Amino acid sequence: MSSDLRIDIDRLQARLADLAAIGEIAGTEGCARLALTDEDRDGRDLVISWMRDLGLEVTVDVIGNAVGVMAGEVDGPPVMTGSHIDTVRTGGRYDGNLGVLAGLEVIEAVKAAGITPHRALAVAFFTNEEGARFSPDMLGSLAYVGGIAIEEALAIIGIDGASVGDELARIGYDGSAPLPGPVPHAFIELHVEQGPVLEIEGLTIGAVSSVQGISWTEIKVTGQSNHAGTTPMHMRKDSGFVAAACATFVRDLCEELGGTQVGTVGRVEFLPNLVNVVPESAMFTVDLRNTDEALLQYAERRFLDFLQKTAAAESCTYEITTLARFEPVEFDRKLVSLVAKTASGLGYSLKTLPSGAGHDAQMLARVCPSAMIFTPSHNGLSHNPAEYTAPEDLEAGANVLLQTMLQLAET
């Protein structure tokens, strides 16, 4: 009976280790494979070789998304799973990678059991989910669902000055499959929670109800470089001060609003960045998120008011660039309950919860019923090489994915 089928955790763990070895961060379990770098290319090559070893039909599209399909009894849209294999600079081995490799493991287990599902099964990895090198995040899945014009996506310039299009060509992943991609029957993504909730509550599975809204902004403040020793304080146009004041304001604003409001100043660059020069300019990024769209807009307005007043008082000017802006996304109710029912049917403890991080599933939700499965993150740590999920939790998540996909393949 396919309902008794289970994944092979040793095979999954071995693949996670093999992929993590590419771009490994010395002395840690983590890896660094920023989107479209040589390390990303090597990771892509490895995962596609595994897809091909399984006899999947592999396509690579214009923005480098790769999809491997196992035929079902009937033609037609597959039940798709997947995630991303690009990482941040301080990446863990599970963020994104688990979703792709568990999808591969599900298909291998189904094939090894000699099962041909009614519907095809597919596993994908999407380009530049992290958005760390190129903004916005979830770029590949956004393009897959037709959420951004491909010319616009290929023209995006990264934090190092390279363009998406040039880097795709350089690493040989400027594929030919057209965008938008084929609409799946349903999409289900397994991902580590990247937060502390499941572990604190001693739970094994998260049935993810939604993804919170995301607002990424880059601000460039321009003042006047001047001598750090001779310039009286009242004569300064100190862009560095404005950036620093904004960073503490973001923290104060989140504490004032409470609830699910979070805020981060993750990148800061001063020019000329020297000990004895009042900065000429200061570039910094602000990441604001909230599960409630109206509250997120309120937080954005409060921040912009503060920036405007602080820059004016310091006789500085500023430019603002929106790097990413996605409203909260609710997942398909029926699919969320299927995940919950499957998890409890397998004897796992679970709860329904929203996602604090962005995910490719939030883009697929625009075109087909989509949902996510979470497994616990130890100490809630992620975007950190020490990211860890216990093998029994990895196995639980992959088994829920397997059984959820098999049920969807029969609907």
Ligand code: HGY
């Ligand atoms: O930032 C995020 O939520 C994800 O890691 N792209």
Ligand code: MN
């Ligand atoms: Mn991720």
Ligand code: MN
């Ligand atoms: Mn991430």
